[in-house]
Amino acid sequence: xxxxxxWPDWGWELLQLLLIVSFSQAEELVCRQxxxxxxxxxxxxxxxxxxxxxxFHSSWKNxxxxxxxxxxxxxxxxxxxxxxxxxxxxxFAIEEINNSTDLLPGISLGYKMYDTxxxxxxxxxxxxxxxxxxxxxxxxxxxxxxxPAQVQAIIGETTSSVSRAVITVIGPFYIxxxxxxxxxxxxxxxxxxxxxxxxxxxxxxxxxxQSRALAQLVKHFGWTWVGAxxxxxxxxxxxxxxxxxxxxxxxxxxxxxxxxxxxxxxDKIGKIIDIIKASTSxxxxxxxxxxxxxxxxxxxxxxxxxxxxxxxxxxxxxDSQTAETDRHHLxxxxxxxxxxxAHVSGMREFILNVKSLNSSGHEIFTEFWETLFSCKFKQSExxxxxxxECTGHEDLTGVQNGFTxxxxxxxxxxxxxxxxxxxxxxxxxxxxxxxxxxxxxHILQEIKTINFKTKEGDEVYFxxxxxxxxxxxxxxxxPTENGIVDFVTVxxxxxxxxADKQLKVQNNSLVWAQNSKQVPVSVCSEKCPPGTxxxxxxxxxxxxxxxxRCAEGEISNTTVLLTAASLFxxxxxxxxxxxxxxxxxxxxxxxxNSELSFLLLFSLTLCFLCSLTFIGRPSDWSCMLRHTAFGxxxxxxxxxxxxxxMVVLMAFRATLPGSNVMKWFGPVQQxxxxxxxxxxxxxxxILWLSISPPFPFxxxxxxxxxxxxxxxxxxxxxxxxxxxxxxxxxxLCFILAFLARKxxxxxxxxxxxxxxMLIFCAVWITxxxxxxxxxxxxxxxxxxxxxxxxxxxxxxxxxxxxCYIILLKPEKNTKKNMMGKLYTIIISLxxxxxxxxxxxxxxx
Ligand SMILES: *[C@@H]1O[C@H](CO)[C@@H](O)[C@H](O)[C@H]1NC(C)=O
Ligand SMILES: *[C@@H]1O[C@H](CO)[C@@H](O)[C@H](O)[C@H]1NC(C)=O
Ligand SMILES: *[C@@H]1O[C@H](CO)[C@@H](O)[C@H](O)[C@H]1NC(C)=O
Ligand SMILES: *[C@@H]1O[C@H](CO)[C@@H](O)[C@H](O)[C@H]1NC(C)=O
Ligand SMILES: *[C@@H]1O[C@H](CO)[C@@H](O)[C@H](O)[C@H]1NC(C)=O
Numbered sequence: 001x002x003x004x005x006x007w008p009d010w011g012w013e014l015l016q017l018l019l020i021v022s023f024s025q026a027e028e029l030v031c032r033q034x035x036x037x038x039x040x041x042x043x044x045x046x047x048x049x050x051x052x053x054x055x056f057h058s059s060w061k062n063x064x065x066x067x068x069x070x071x072x073x074x075x076x077x078x079x080x081x082x083x084x085x086x087x088x089x090x091x092f093a094i095e096e097i098n099n100s101t102d103l104l105p106g107i108s109l110g111y112k113m114y115d116t117x118x119x120x121x122x123x124x125x126x127x128x129x130x131x132x133x134x135x136x137x138x139x140x141x142x143x144x145x146x147x148p149a150q151v152q153a154i155i156g157e158t159t160s161s162v163s164r165a166v167i168t169v170i171g172p173f174y175i176x177x178x179x180x181x182x183x184x185x186x187x188x189x190x191x192x193x194x195x196x197x198x199x200x201x202x203x204x205x206x207x208x209x210q211s212r213a214l215a216q217l218v219k220h221f222g223w224t225w226v227g228a229x230x231x232x233x234x235x236x237x238x239x240x241x242x243x244x245x246x247x248x249x250x251x252x253x254x255x256x257x258x259x260x261x262x263x264x265x266x267d268k269i270g271k272i273i274d275i276i277k278a279s280t281s282x283x284x285x286x287x288x289x290x291x292x293x294x295x296x297x298x299x300x301x302x303x304x305x306x307x308x309x310x311x312x313x314x315x316x317x318x319d320s321q322t323a324e325t326d327r328h329h330l331x332x333x334x335x336x337x338x339x340x341x342a343h344v345s346g347m348r349e350f351i352l353n354v355k356s357l358n359s360s361g362h363e364i365f366t367e368f369w370e371t372l373f374s375c376k377f378k379q380s381e382x383x384x385x386x387x388x389e390c391t392g393h394e395d396l397t398g399v400q401n402g403f404t405x406x407x408x409x410x411x412x413x414x415x416x417x418x419x420x421x422x423x424x425x426x427x428x429x430x431x432x433x434x435x436x437x438x439x440x441x442h443i444l445q446e447i448k449t450i451n452f453k454t455k456e457g458d459e460v461y462f463x464x465x466x467x468x469x470x471x472x473x474x475x476x477x478x479p480t481e482n483g484i485v486d487f488v489t490v491x492x493x494x495x496x497x498x499a500d501k502q503l504k505v506q507n508n509s510l511v512w513a514q515n516s517k518q519v520p521v522s523v524c525s526e527k528c529p530p531g532t533x534x535x536x537x538x539x540x541x542x543x544x545x546x547x548x549r550c551a552e553g554e555i556s557n558t559t560v561l562l563t564a565a566s567l568f569x570x571x572x573x574x575x576x577x578x579x580x581x582x583x584x585x586x587x588x589x590x591x592x593n594s595e596l597s598f599l600l601l602f603s604l605t606l607c608f609l610c611s612l613t614f615i616g617r618p619s620d621w622s623c624m625l626r627h628t629a630f631g632x633x634x635x636x637x638x639x640x641x642x643x644x645x646m647v648v649l650m651a652f653r654a655t656l657p658g659s660n661v662m663k664w665f666g667p668v669q670q671x672x673x674x675x676x677x678x679x680x681x682x683x684x685x686i687l688w689l690s691i692s693p694p695f696p697f698x699x700x701x702x703x704x705x706x707x708x709x710x711x712x713x714x715x716x717x718x719x720x721x722x723x724x725x726x727x728x729x730x731x732l733c734f735i736l737a738f739l740a741r742k743x744x745x746x747x748x749x750x751x752x753x754x755x756x757m758l759i760f761c762a763v764w765i766t767x768x769x770x771x772x773x774x775x776x777x778x779x780x781x782x783x784x785x786x787x788x789x790x791x792x793x794x795x796x797x798x799x800x801x802x803c804y805i806i807l808l809k810p811e812k813n814t815k816k817n818m819m820g821k822l823y824t825i826i827i828s829l830x831x832x833x834x835x836x837x838x839x840x841x842x843x844x
Contacts, residue, residue: 046110051151093419209470211242253541312336342413688718756797
């Protein structure tokens with residue numbers, strides 16, 4: 001009985017309907033149903049009647065339609081206990097409302113329930129019967145061939161295809177159809193199209209939400225490589241399509257997705273088993289109905305397919321029948337979504353009290369009774385004689401079968417809510433329009449905007465699609481000691497909450513496949529260890545990759561190079577310092593303001609060394625250190641140069657008559673100014689570090705298969721403040737040195753300082769655009785290069801000419817050669833000897 005076999009039925013029915021329409025014009029004016037549909041299987045009279053569509057039978061005897069004769073009515077087979085439970089739940093709600101004095105007081109409720117046997121053809125007929133009534137009505141004229149419908153609203157139906165048939169027939173009349181359950185039923189996305197099915201509402205959320213929730217659940221446990229089995233019907237195919245789409249967005253890859261239907265031939269099942277065996281993923285997502293799952297698990301048990309972590313849809317995850325079928329415990333540890341467990345007080349007792357189904361005394365009750373107690377009534381035709389005889393006094397104590405199993409209580413609750421939704425809508429309408437006629441359209445509008453709470457506190461309302469808010473419980477199959485599986489609720493999924501709060505799982509209470517406490521791992525490739533990088537495998541999903549060692553890229557080559565340069569710079573500076581120190585008494589060193597010179601050499605050493613902090617793997621500390629160390633040492637450096645420049649300028653002023661510069665730029669002031677300039681930078685750095693310090697940062701941008709580990713600046717303002725301050729000092733220094741460059745003397749340091757500052761500024765002006773535009777590792781290389789270049793610039797311009805004189809032209813290194821006025825003044829500035837100053841002025 002696949003859906004393809006149903007279509008001839010359906011086509012026949014349409015043909016028949018068309019014929020009715022065309023022939024009825026010629027016939028006498030009697031309005032009657034063409035089809036001899038029997039009376040409702042279950043009914044009870046009342047002022048207001050609710051229709052019910054159930055498949056009390058789940059199949060029918062195959063018949064060969066020849067299209068020569070009118071087909072015989074369907075012979076339904078396979079009694080379906082589940083549907084009787086649904087019917088009982090509906091009767092329970094109706095009786096409760098009937099008894100209530102608050103809801104529809106003084107109005108009695110009745111019901112008419114028809115059996116569709118799961119046949120599309122029959123459901124069309126049932127839909128018409130509920131809309132029109134069954135009785136023939138003679139009418140003198142065409143206009144009078146109308147009468148009110150039998151029912152005010154319809155609850156239920158069984159499968160997607162059936163529900164579509166019913167809604168197509170009754171939809172144009174706006175008879176509200178409130179879906180009762182949706183267990184692997186019409187909660188498929190087809191019914192999303194509300195322009196086509198405006199009168200359809202449901203009390204179970206659309207599977208669209210379930211599929212998305214399943215994908216998020218899979219993501220939550222880090223399973224990025226999963227297999228999938230889907231039911232080969234609307235439920236499975238649509239559900240899996242949505243799952244696949246969401247999974248892709250979440251970075252989950254499907255290793256395989258195979259369709260399965262319970263009537264599939266053995267070779268097809270064999271292929272599925274081969275696929276599972278050949279797979280490397282350990283997680284199987286099964287989007288199937290309980291009927292399909294039972295068959296599948298039965299087959300898998302034969303092949304020892306243990307050790308897989310199952311993720312289940314609401315179709316089977318809460319079904320104890322499936323758990324019973326799973327004798328080999330393949331499904332232990334399964335996790336999945338179900339509509340929230342529910343409790344409706346009195347419901348269970350009511351359902352088990354089957355006598356209420358006998359209210360209309362129809363033959364279906366006898367069949368039900370016989371099947372329930374596995375006995376036969378004496379007068380029953382089908383009695384073969386070797387069965388136990390029914391007494392009519394059997395009771396359910398000790399009986400355990402599909403009818404006594406209450407695991408579908410959440411769905412009974414949905415039936416219950418559906419009936420109440422209709423009753424509330426009718427209640428409001430009755431109050432509003434005391435005597436005027438209520439039509440379907442009004443009822444439908446009212447149901448759509450209904451919002452009430454059941455006696456158990458469940459809020460019932462429909463969104464603009466006619467769907468309730470999607471709420472699921474996360475169910476975990478936990479084996480118990482006696483071999484029975486417990487369905488433990490381990491979390492919640494609620495679409496009415498914000499995205500980050502929708503999924504809540506209690507990790508510690510989970511049991512996984514093979515009774516493990518560890519979350520199973522299902523990935524195509526393990527995470528790449530540090531020092532290696534992902535390389536995608538050709539033709540495989542993105543979750544599959546190889547890890548290869550990170551190539552020694554450009555940064556590594558330059559890093560070698562840059563380290564050597566910075567070490568060379570350091571040694572060179574130390575060398576210059578040694579030369580200066582050993583010749584500290586020589587005129588040229590003395591003339592060069594030896595205190596500031598040594599300080600400058602010291603800070604240059606630090607500058608070279610601080611470039612080393614940029615090399616190597618960024619850590620919290622190295623990130624914080626690198627920019628601040630660089631900022632402070634550079635300011636120290638430039639303040640020394642600035643100090644030297646000022647001394648030269650001051651010295652020139654001091655040679656002019658009447659100036660008294662000595663007083664206010666002696667060694668103490670020089671030291672203080674260097675200290676003050678540096679302190680400002682220290683303060684900037686402290687602010688930066690305390691407000692928003694730089695931190696190590698993985699940069700995925702720009703390179704798809706590479707990750708760049710770099711230091712994020714934290715506060716860009718901090719970084720630019722540090723750089724800006726250096727720039728400010730450098731420019732100040734440059735201007736002063738420029739002013740002093742033409743001062744007459746045969747030894748004028750200002751020239752060298754101007755030149756070094758020119759190099760310095762050029763380097764940093766080119767650095768800034770390069771820094772801003774180069775990504776990740778290159779920006780570091782650029783920064784190191786800038787530091788080294790400017791340090792070498794200072795070192796070479798300021799110190800090398802002096803070393804040259806000291807070492808190679810000692811004849812120039814004489815007091816006489818240095819003897820300008822400037823020299824003596826500089827010496828005196830260094831020593832702050834007012835006496836010597838006086839002496840000099842006296843001698844001149
Ligand atoms: C509802 O109540 C009326 C009397 O108030 C009763 O006749 C009718 O059978 C009841 N219907 C159901 C479904 O219990
Ligand atoms: C409705 O009232 C009748 C009579 O009082 C009672 O027997 C029946 O159990 C009630 N039904 C429900 C569902 O409460
Ligand atoms: C639960 O486990 C998942 C995956 O193992 C993990 O991502 C998540 O943070 C855990 N949540 C809690 C609350 O421990
Ligand atoms: C299944 O596994 C059990 C134990 O692991 C082993 O004894 C049995 O032979 C296996 N059956 C098949 C069909 O592989
Ligand atoms: C069902 O109702 C009929 C008539 O009301 C009664 O004769 C019969 O015994 C009932 N069946 C059972 C099993 O209670």
